[in-house]
Amino acid sequence: MVGSMGNGSMDLREREKAEPLPKEFEPKEMVDAVPPLRTDTVEEEEKRTSREIVLGRNVHTMCLEVKEPEDDDEVTGDREAYMASVLARYRRSLIDRTKHHLGYPYNLDFDYGALSHLQHFSINNLGDPFIESNYGVHSRQFEVGVLDWFARLWELEKNEYWGYITNCGTEGNLHGILVGREVFPNGVLYASKESHYSVFKAARMYRMECVKVATLVSGEINCADFKAKLLQNKEKPAIINVNIGTTVKGAVDDLDLVIQTLEENGFKDRFYIHCDGALFGLMMPFVKRAPKVTFKKPIGSVSVSGHKFVGCPMPCGVQITRLEHINALSSNVEYLASRDATIMGSRNGHAPIFLWYTLNRKGYRGFRKEVQKCLRNAHYLKDRLKEAGISVMLNELSSTVVFERPKDEDFVRQWQLACEGNIAHAVVMPNVTIEKLDHFLGELLEKRSLWYQEGKSSPPCIAAEVGEINCLCSMHKK
Amino acid sequence: MVGSMGNGSMDLREREKAEPLPKEFEPKEMVDAVPPLRTDTVEEEEKRTSREIVLGRNVHTMCLEVKEPEDDDEVTGDREAYMASVLARYRRSLIDRTKHHLGYPYNLDFDYGALSHLQHFSINNLGDPFIESNYGVHSRQFEVGVLDWFARLWELEKNEYWGYITNCGTEGNLHGILVGREVFPNGVLYASKESHYSVFKAARMYRMECVKVATLVSGEINCADFKAKLLQNKEKPAIINVNIGTTVKGAVDDLDLVIQTLEENGFKDRFYIHCDGALFGLMMPFVKRAPKVTFKKPIGSVSVSGHKFVGCPMPCGVQITRLEHINALSSNVEYLASRDATIMGSRNGHAPIFLWYTLNRKGYRGFRKEVQKCLRNAHYLKDRLKEAGISVMLNELSSTVVFERPKDEDFVRQWQLACEGNIAHAVVMPNVTIEKLDHFLGELLEKRSLWYQEGKSSPPCIAAEVGEINCLCSMHKK
Numbered sequence: 001m002v003g004s005m006g007n008g009s010m011d012l013r014e015r016e017k018a019e020p021l022p023k024e025f026e027p028k029e030m031v032d033a034v035p036p037l038r039t040d041t042v043e044e045e046e047k048r049t050s051r052e053i054v055l056g057r058n059v060h061t062m063c064l065e066v067k068e069p070e071d072d073d074e075v076t077g078d079r080e081a082y083m084a085s086v087l088a089r090y091r092r093s094l095i096d097r098t099k100h101h102l103g104y105p106y107n108l109d110f111d112y113g114a115l116s117h118l119q120h121f122s123i124n125n126l127g128d129p130f131i132e133s134n135y136g137v138h139s140r141q142f143e144v145g146v147l148d149w150f151a152r153l154w155e156l157e158k159n160e161y162w163g164y165i166t167n168c169g170t171e172g173n174l175h176g177i178l179v180g181r182e183v184f185p186n187g188v189l190y191a192s193k194e195s196h197y198s199v200f201k202a203a204r205m206y207r208m209e210c211v212k213v214a215t216l217v218s219g220e221i222n223c224a225d226f227k228a229k230l231l232q233n234k235e236k237p238a239i240i241n242v243n244i245g246t247t248v249k250g251a252v253d254d255l256d257l258v259i260q261t262l263e264e265n266g267f268k269d270r271f272y273i274h275c276d277g278a279l280f281g282l283m284m285p286f287v288k289r290a291p292k293v294t295f296k297k298p299i300g301s302v303s304v305s306g307h308k309f310v311g312c313p314m315p316c317g318v319q320i321t322r323l324e325h326i327n328a329l330s331s332n333v334e335y336l337a338s339r340d341a342t343i344m345g346s347r348n349g350h351a352p353i354f355l356w357y358t359l360n361r362k363g364y365r366g367f368r369k370e371v372q373k374c375l376r377n378a379h380y381l382k383d384r385l386k387e388a389g390i391s392v393m394l395n396e397l398s399s400t401v402v403f404e405r406p407k408d409e410d411f412v413r414q415w416q417l418a419c420e421g422n423i424a425h426a427v428v429m430p431n432v433t434i435e436k437l438d439h440f441l442g443e444l445l446e447k448r449s450l451w452y453q454e455g456k457s458s459p460p461c462i463a464a465e466v467g468e469i470n471c472l473c474s475m476h477k478k
Numbered sequence: 479m480v481g482s483m484g485n486g487s488m489d490l491r492e493r494e495k496a497e498p499l500p501k502e503f504e505p506k507e508m509v510d511a512v513p514p515l516r517t518d519t520v521e522e523e524e525k526r527t528s529r530e531i532v533l534g535r536n537v538h539t540m541c542l543e544v545k546e547p548e549d550d551d552e553v554t555g556d557r558e559a560y561m562a563s564v565l566a567r568y569r570r571s572l573i574d575r576t577k578h579h580l581g582y583p584y585n586l587d588f589d590y591g592a593l594s595h596l597q598h599f600s601i602n603n604l605g606d607p608f609i610e611s612n613y614g615v616h617s618r619q620f621e622v623g624v625l626d627w628f629a630r631l632w633e634l635e636k637n638e639y640w641g642y643i644t645n646c647g648t649e650g651n652l653h654g655i656l657v658g659r660e661v662f663p664n665g666v667l668y669a670s671k672e673s674h675y676s677v678f679k680a681a682r683m684y685r686m687e688c689v690k691v692a693t694l695v696s697g698e699i700n701c702a703d704f705k706a707k708l709l710q711n712k713e714k715p716a717i718i719n720v721n722i723g724t725t726v727k728g729a730v731d732d733l734d735l736v737i738q739t740l741e742e743n744g745f746k747d748r749f750y751i752h753c754d755g756a757l758f759g760l761m762m763p764f765v766k767r768a769p770k771v772t773f774k775k776p777i778g779s780v781s782v783s784g785h786k787f788v789g790c791p792m793p794c795g796v797q798i799t800r801l802e803h804i805n806a807l808s809s810n811v812e813y814l815a816s817r818d819a820t821i822m823g824s825r826n827g828h829a830p831i832f833l834w835y836t837l838n839r840k841g842y843r844g845f846r847k848e849v850q851k852c853l854r855n856a857h858y859l860k861d862r863l864k865e866a867g868i869s870v871m872l873n874e875l876s877s878t879v880v881f882e883r884p885k886d887e888d889f890v891r892q893w894q895l896a897c898e899g900n901i902a903h904a905v906v907m908p909n910v911t912i913e914k915l916d917h918f919l920g921e922l923l924e925k926r927s928l929w930y931q932e933g934k935s936s937p938p939c940i941a942a943e944v945g946e947i948n949c950l951c952s953m954h955k956k
Contacts, residue, residue, distance in 0.1 A: 063622035066834060068841040083838055087592065090617075090831075094599045097614035104613050106600050114565065119597055121572045122584050122791050135582050136575035136894045139568075144541035167645045170823035178683060198823055205656060207685040307824065313600050314792070315824035345648035345676055346785065346793035348826070356544060360561055363546040416614045 102426040102440060103417035105279045105400070107311030109431030112354055123349025128341055129164045143352035149359050150318050153285055154302055156295035163320040164342050165306070165352050169278040170198035171343050172303025172319045173241070176274030177202040178343070179301055179321055180239035182329045183272050188233045191241040192221035194248060196276060199241045208239070217467040218395050219251025223261050230265050237270040238262060244293055244302075245280030248420050249393070250400025250427070252280060255291045259298060273299040278317075279427070280398070282309045286368040287375075290397050300325060306355050309367075309429070316351035370430045374399040378428040381437050388445055391459070391473060393466035399428040402466055404459050406444065407451040415440060422460040580904040580918060581895035583757045583878070585789030587909030590832055601827025606819055607642045621830035627837050628796050631763055632780055634773035641798040642820050643784070643830050647756040648676040649821050650781025650797045651719070654752030655680040656821070657779055657799055658717035660807045661750050666711045669719040670699035672726060674754060677719045686717070695945040696873055697729025701739045708743050715748040716740060722771055722780075723758030726898050727871070728878025728905070730758060733769045737776060751777040756795075757905070758876070760787045764846040765853070768875050778803060784833050787845075787907070794829035848908045852877040856906040859915050866923055869937070869951060871944035877906040880944055882937050884922065885929040893918060900938040 064086060073079040098108050126133045129143045143165050151161040166172050173196060181187060189210045191199045203210035211233070214225040221243070230238060240262070242253045255275070262271045275281065275293055281304035284290040293302060301321035306312045326341050362370070378399040385392040385403050392403040405424040406412055417424040426432075426440070452458060461473035468476050542564060551557035576586050604611045607621045621643050629639040644650050651674060659665060667688045669677045681688035689711070692703040699721070708716060718740070720731045733753070740749045753759065753771055759782035762768040771780060784794035804819050840848070856877040863870040863881050870881040883902040884890055895902040904910075904918070930936060939951035946954050 062619055063626065064619045064834065066623050066627040066837045066841075069839070069844070079838070083835065084592065087596070090620075091595055094596065094601070094615055098599060101613075101615065104602075106602070106615075108600050108615075110598070110600075112598060114562065116594060116597060117569055118565070118572065119594060120588070120590055120791055121576060122586050122588075122785060122789070123572070124582075124584070124785070124793050134891055134894045134896060135579075136891070137572055137579065137584075137586075141540055141542045142568075145544050148541065149544040167826070168822050168824035170821075174821075196823075197818055201818060206683060305824070307600060307602070311600070313598055314826040314828055315602055315822075340675055340679060343648075343652075344646050344793075345674075346646035346783075348645070348792045350792055356542065357561065359544045360557070361547070363544075366547070413612055413614070416612045418612060 105427040110311040139349040166317040168315040176301035180272035184237035187237040219249030244277035250398035583905040588789040644795040646793040654779035658750035662715035665715040697727030722755035728876035
């Protein structure tokens with residue numbers, strides 16, 4: 001409790017009851033100096049500043065220093081007042097930054113007020129969700145409820161799946177690829193070059209051979225190139241990362257064609273597919289024309305982020321895989337006292353409760369309705385941009401609108417657009433309303449008329465990124 | 479917002495404004511069926527139950543199912559009422575479980591009420607803390623403030639360190655060992671057999687050669703055995719995990735002796751030390767007699783958990799390493815658009831604010847006071863157990879009290895004691911008061927007199943685990 005760590009009455013009572021401290025723990029034996037605070041000399045300041053070049057904008061210069069409390073802080077209340085003012089300012093900036101947010105696929109439209117009375121418990125789902133731990137302050141009962149829901153969505157029976165709630169999409173990919181490697185220790189990892197960077201990070205971490213596969217203009221994996229690459233490594237099993245929505249273009253790899261390519265080229269029963277469904281893993285099941293992600297097909301694992309389409313105040317994700325793979329994995333870890341099939345040990349116990357709450361409120365029908373709204377609004381954005389003469393691409397069944405990168409970095413930052421080369425994207429999530437899009441479009445068109453006035457410069461050509469048909473630069477405009 | 483996802487006025491307004499939905503997204507093209515719910519047959523039920531043997535107590539049987547809302551739920555309010563009752567029951571159990579908690583080193587004594595108004599923001603510190611991201615709803619300014627504080631504690635200059643706030647102690651170990659492997663790609667990993675399981679998990683994940691080193695009875699690394707193992711692998715550099723408080727016995731490896739052993743056996747400038755300070759990393763600096771963890775010694779990285787001694791509602795940790803190592807690491811990841819030196823991509827942005835808040839409130843002096851209290855209370859517990867004739871060990875400078883495993887598993891579960899073989903431990907954290915210990919001791923002594931009455935059975939000998947001097951079994955009792 002706040003205040004109880006000082007010399008409150010509780011403390012005094014204990015002190016009376018406690019035995020005298022053994023000599024070696026006497027206060028005089030405690031380190032009494034606060035570590036020396038260092039002030040940079042001019043040369044050091046220069047050296048430190050030069051770090052910016054290496055590391056990007058140096059956050060030290062704007063960081064909120066932790067200050068050692070003064071002895072009388074508890075009396076004067078100065079410290080509390082200082083902290084309250086910092087937090088109030090921060091909250092204001094969060095409100096503004098949340099309002100102007102288009103580039104990241106996070107659904108910011110949630111209200112977890114009903115859960116606020118749980119926020120101050122230290123909830124930790126240590127290790128495996130299906131194995132009881134002696135630590136009692138956990139939320140496994142919520143976690144398994146959520147996992148069951150996703151297993152049902154992806155059509156894997158309760159007695160055939162294993163999974164857990166992860167800290168983020170990256171952890172899902174790290175886990176799926178690790179399971180693949182344990183199933184096929186000498187397997188080669190294949191992933192399209194537009195896969196999330198965590199896939200390549202996994203290859204490096206796990207010391208796996210990794211082959212990058214080319215993509216189509218849409219961002220989907222190019223299965224002709226995939227075939228060619230497979231044939232170069234015929235003797236080794238294949239571990240494939242399939243994107244259910246790439247990060248930049250929202251492209252959905254054709255799962256069926258990937259499986260067909262594998263089976264037709266001699267890899268039958270010698271492949272493991274991990275589906276990275278960070279964003280669209282939860283959207284696609286609700287759209288009929290989308291390639292279906294289901295464990296009725298020969299896939300090994302699926303991961304999806306919880307803070308994206310569902311919406312959650314902290315990053316989290318869901319990982320579902322086949323129980324048989326996990327049993328194989330865990331038989332190999334006999335040196336561990338307990339089964340340890342998760343990447344992280346201690347796991348955030350609040351995230352499952354947030355997810356459970358939202359799934360219960362919305363249900364499959366509620367998500368279907370939201371998917372519909374997002375797709376509709378994404379088309380609205382695409383059409384308005386096109387009308388205004390701006391190069392734009394929207395993949396079928398995606399809510400990620402890719403368009404010409406705005407010339408002004410302040411504008412990019414203001415709207416928190418994710419950019420790559422000459423393209424930017426906006427991800428239309430349930431919290432992105434037509435009003436918000438109109439606000440964005442109004443600002444963009446106003447600024448753009450200034451950026452490109454009097455023909456001094458012209459908008460970039462992005463035909464290479466979005467295809468000639470979507471490019472409206474001076475060369476490709478019809 | 480709650481309610482806004484239905485057919486509220488906002489939704490209707492949008493629908494009026496929006497263009498008609500392209501044909502392929504018409505509602506009739508949406509998947510309309512809820513995935514079929516499966517009911518187990520008797521055979522399947524048996525099969526499912528048999529899973530318990532493989533996976534431990536099957537949480538499915540007690541999990542909180544996610545139920546599809548009925549169409550009229552929003553009208554009747556039944557759904558809200560159901561969820562509220564589940565959450566209220568859960569909260570009551572959390573209060574009870576939090577009260578009876580001795581076995582895990584989590585400080586449950588915190589009050590973050592002042593931060594409750596930030597809980598509903600989706601705060602995400604994507605990637606590197608020192609590189610700005612376009613996602614604006616972050617808390618890097620708090621994160622770097624916290625990192626600076628820890629770098630100062632462990633004596634590494636601002637312009638020489640790199641670090642980030644992790645999801646848990648495991649992520650810290652995974653990171654530290656990965657940095658070690660990148661510095662010495664053919665290095666052999668050495669860790670005492672009482673190291674945290676995540677260290678051996680890392681070796682497996684990273685495909686590193688790993689050598690287990692014996693321990694002393696105290697749980698510390700046995701440097702004679704370490705030397706012998708080193709000499710068997712003379713040609714390869716050494717990567718060493720040094721425990722600043724082992725999980726089970728709270729033993730602190732002798733960092734100075736480890737370094738001396740390395741240097742005297744031909745490993746000078748050919749080793750990388752990662753210090754796993756999960757719990758004691760934050761306690762040791764405040765105790766004079768403890769081996770000092772400092773970057774003035776040739777160590778490469780230190781990790782500590784945030785939800786342990788500091789106290790935080792969700793698992794988190796702090797990782798500090800030398801900037802030079804990270805620059806080496808990042809020069810190798812040129813295939814990434816951005817620098818990516820963290821294990822996870824999306825990172826919980828709430829944890830840094832919790833830590834920043836507590837560090838500011840308590841400061842170095844506040845932590846020193848709490849360390850003192852914990853050590854004193856741990857000695858109190860040890861002395862009371864010994865007086866009662868119970869085998870017990872308390873490592874010098876540790877607050878982890880190791881004692882004879884209580885015979886009754888319900889008692890173990892009730893007090894959430896972590897057990898291994900014949901020993902159990904209680905970790906005295908700031909929230910463990912003398913009152914709580916007296917409550918625990920009272921119950922233990924009462925039950926124990928029943929377990930071992932009439933000499934039918936006698937308490938186990940734990941001399942192998944805690945040494946003959948600490949064992950009070952019938953054979954070793956003097």
